[in-house]
Amino acid sequence: MEIIEIQNEIVDEFNMFDSWMEKYEYLIDLGKNIPKISNENKTDDNIIKGCQSKVWLHATEDNGKVNFFADSDAIITKGIISLLIRTFSGQKPQDIIESNLDFIDKIGLRQHLSPNRANGLNNMIKKIKFYAIGFNKKINE
Amino acid sequence: MKDFELIRKDFPILEAKVNGHHLIYLDNAATSQTPNCVIDSISDYYKNLNSNIHRGVHFLSQKATEKYENTRKKFKDHLNANSTKEIIFTSGTTHSINLIANGFINSLKPGDEIIVSQLEHHSNIVPWQMLSEKTGAKMKVIPMNNLGELDIKIYEKLLSNKTKVVFVNHVSNALGTVNPIKKIIEKAHRYDAKVLIDGAQAVPHFHVDVTELDVDFYVCSAHKFCGPTGVGILYGKQRILEELPPYQGGGEMIDEVTFEKTTYADLPNKFEPGTPNIAGVIASGVALDYINDIGLDNIKKYEDKLLAYATKKLKEINGVKIYGESENKTSVISFNIGDIHPYDIGSVIDNMGVAVRTGHHCAQPIMDYFKIPGTIRISFCFYNNFEEIDILIDSLKKAVRMLS
Known part of the structure; x- marks a missing residue:
């Protein structure tokens, strides 16, 4: 599936819930099934700065596609990254770089994050794009 | 002495609704609310x-x-x-x-x-x-x-x-x-x-x-x-x-x-x-x-009661650990519940209209001492009341159910 299709799918899923409590419950469930980063990759270098909770993100490249792995000590944060991973894992670096992430606003997630938490989210997206840029360079070399 | 329930009417923001709920403002150590006269x-x-x-x-x-x-x-x-x-x-x-x-x-x-x-x-x-x-x-x-x-x-x-x-x-x-x-x-x-x-x-x-x-x-x-x-x-x-x-x-x-x-x-x-x-x-x-005009002695007495009530109620929740248990403290309670991240609890109860502080509270050396990433902190002002504490406790219990 293309990035845009996955995003639309996420928006549809979240639209099924009436309240933010239900959306949170869903996020919590998603967090439990996150593609887990291995312990050896839980390094300081892989910590995303600017989050209230600790967030680690690691990526690998396989046949021109990027796979992401993450973890966090906060379960809601884990749910949020797992949405990002679902959107970007298995995609080509070039597609990740060119993508526009609009599901976050469409599901109303951003308005539920205080500015410093939204900052953490922006840093997660930035880190994902940095990985993509790195892999893209490697592939084109 | 002023009636502490009447005092609430001096603070227009306490009428606010947050996410469809009445605001329960328990972040007074960060900033207190402002009465009409101010x-x-x-x-x-x-x-x-x-x-x-x-x-x-x-x-x-x-x-x-x-x-x-x-x-x-x-x-x-x-x-x-x-x-x-x-x-x-x-x-x-x-x-x-x-x-x-x-x-x-x-x-x-x-x-x-x-x-x-x-x-x-x-x-x-x-x-x-x-x-x-x-x-x-x-x-x-x-x-x-x-x-x-x-x-x-x-x-x-x-x-x-x-x-x-x-x-x-x-x-x-x-x-x-x-x-x-x-x-x-x-x-x-x-x-x-x-x-x-x-x-x-x-x-x-x-x-x-x-x-x-x-x-x-x-x-x-x-x-x-x-x-x-x-x-x-x-x-x-x-x-x-x-x-x-x-x-x-x-x-x-x-x-x-x-x-x-x-x-x-x-x-x-x-x-x-x-x-x-x-x-x-x-x-x-x-x-x-x-x-x-309210009187700092009256304020202290009232806030001490809020502190004692909230501390007692909190301790009834399974897994609550309070940080800072000096005999001599103001109406601030820093705590965690089990191994749930304070940020998760703060986010969930915010959706229920309860405003608390989560994190290291700009005091990282204290968090390092206890080897924790942060705490949930509730802090009272004299306009808070016992009913709000009950709502807080209910919200915390719901949050724990969701998060564990």
Whole structure:
């Protein structure tokens, strides 16, 4: 599936819930099934700065596609990254770089994050794009 | 005595709805809410008084100056300072601490020592750390115990003739511990060291007498006691303030200016360059009158009851661990539930309209001591009530069910 299709799918899923409590419950469930980063990759270098909770993100490249792995000590944060991973894992670096992430606003997630938490989210997206840029360079070399 | 239920009506924001729920505001240690009289004072200032103080000969300027200076007198009386020259208005506690730390920049040298406590807010650590880096003076730390209390025996050992400044908070913002500052000040003075007390979390909750404490500097912020943001009150002993160099240059802090040399104004103007936050300062005086009208003794008694009730109720929730269990604390409770991240709980109960603080509360050394990423902190003001505590407890229970 293309990035845009996955995003639309996420928006549809979240639209099924009436309240933010239900959306949170869903996020919590998603967090439990996150593609887990291995312990050896839980390094300081892989910590995303600017989050209230600790967030680690690691990526690998396989046949021109990027796979992401993450973890966090906060379960809601884990749910949020797992949405990002679902959107970007298995995609080509070039597609990740060119993508526009609009599901976050469409599901109303951003308005539920205080500015410093939204900052953490922006840093997660930035880190994902940095990985993509790195892999893209490697592939084109 | 005022009825504490009626007091709620003075605070329009308490009527607010958050995410479809009534706001339960339990983040008062970060900032307290503002009563109508304070809001009206700000509006009244801009409608009827707005002008620059200390400068104009005209009616408005004189009127505004009178109110501004009268506010200084209110704080002088409230803190029991000796003179209005000892009361400086700043933009807040952080500004006040920086002003004083900067004052020691020329007098400290390598070999000197400054003492801080492990319980400090970052704003009472970083300015001194910067000073330490600039001057070569060494920073020593008073440790705390499991209850969140400072170890005074070790403090005594840290003190020596090398000690020049000691800076400790009166009440810990993260744990609520009330520190034995009288003892701390007295012991520092034996070595001729100066003491700065950060009273940001004390002044809203009980009476402070700077003369009785014999403290050298005492600082606090108006927005913690129902005043507006952007106003700090700095008390300093006149003799010491006179010796300290000015922090910032500008208008109003001068005596004479030529391009060769400027001589500085007397206290307190020496430390108040430029146009101050006139409306804010005047409104802070109104806030002070407001809390004095309720009475700090009544406030303390009522808040102690809230603290005891909330502590008891919280402990009934499985897995609750409270950080900071000193016998002597203000109405602040820092806690975690099981191994659930404080951020998760904070996010979920925010959706139920309950406002708490989560994180390290700008006091990372305390979190490092307990080896935790942060806590959930609830902090009361006199307008909070027992029903709100019940709603908090219910919300916490729901959050725990969702998150475990």
